[in-house]
Amino acid sequence: MKRSSYEAPRNARLLWAAGLVSLGLVGCGEALDASASERPESVLTYEEFRAQAWREPDSDIYIVDGDTPVVGEEGLSELYQDYVRDAQGGSEPGTERAPLIVNRVNNADDRWDYRRQRNVTYCVSTAFGSNYNTVVQAMAQATAAWQQVNVRFQHRGDQDGACNATNNNVIFDVRPVSGQPYLARAFFPAQARATRNVLIDATSFGNNAPWTLTGILRHELGHTLGFRHEHTRPEARTCFEDNNWRALTAYDAASVMHYPQCNGSNRGDLNLTGADVNGAYSLYGPLADRDVDVAFYLLNHYDLTNAFGATGWDAARNHWLGAGIPEGRRGASHFDVRFYLATYGDLQAAFGPTNWAAARDHWLNAGISEGRRGSLEFDVGYYLAANPDLAAAFGTNYAAALDHWRTAGLYEGRRASADFDVQYYLATNPDVAAAWGATNYPAALEHWIFAGRAEGRRGAP
């Protein structure tokens, strides 16, 4: 995030001059009227381009676009070629005009895949000293904003003492810097571990009103999920970067990813707009419901993935309602309609042995509140008994306990069944831990359901 610059164009120019953000700002201090060119009026030479990137001290990393790292002269040179091509009209900006835009690498969306998106781990360096707790809390609040969709960040506090760019137990590190031209900078998912850092400059702890540290981090975390600066879109008419992006929604001048100083409309703290949430949804999908977890459903049934694509959330939901339920397909870790009907004789007597639709309706309308067991892996009675804090919070409110599982407990590695203990499973199956991460609980649980159990692996001690 670049420092704010509401005060005066002169000040803004000085601030922009530190990064590639200034590329589109030929005449940026002048009136930005509707007839302004969508493209820069002149194309920078490589030397000019290079002079505007900021080289981080003691590293080979250059900061471009205000808060984005690229590695070495090669990275800078590749980016310059894209810039020249796009500045000369050599490629069209993102083709869909349907506010959020996602970075593109090799003609594909730059995003976390399904097995990773629910376990984006990070550490917070203890080198923050007296600001450490402030950063931990601001990261918790900023990650929560993005977790309105099916994305989960995980703070690995056990790694904070060795929180650096070579720590491979986390996806990214959060570290303090000082003397940088930015408030904070981040990275995109496709980048290598060495540059997957969120660096927070000492100035971020000063008065940056109306921005808070949490707001600044909401913006930076958007980059870590693949989202580009909204102001590189033609509608901003300034701050052009390049055309390597795809539109997820319509242009949004108030987006958390839009620098206010680049013709943005937001004058408050940096918050996600409704359009930001919609854009993130389109890439990462919805949170789980009580009977179906649409992402689980789409991405574990490969016929559906092939038919609808890896982000066909709405089509997958429609398939569930129209075909998946009557077919008795499994739609969530916490609900397996075949297990449910097979477990309860009273339901078989009432509905018959294969009336999956009736059994699913029973689960939603009665079974959940009665505290019935939804799957081999989720037994609400066991969940409450094994987690005294939840029992104290929810008592016999089984629906609330289920809601805790699907929004939090699953991602915290809590145990919810006598037959499956995800922490045990990861500890005893190092191949699973190596493939997805030692604390990637949702990926490990799904490995057990769709592969490990059939392979004869043990689910619990």
Ligand SMILES: [Zn+2]
């Ligand atoms: Zn940014």
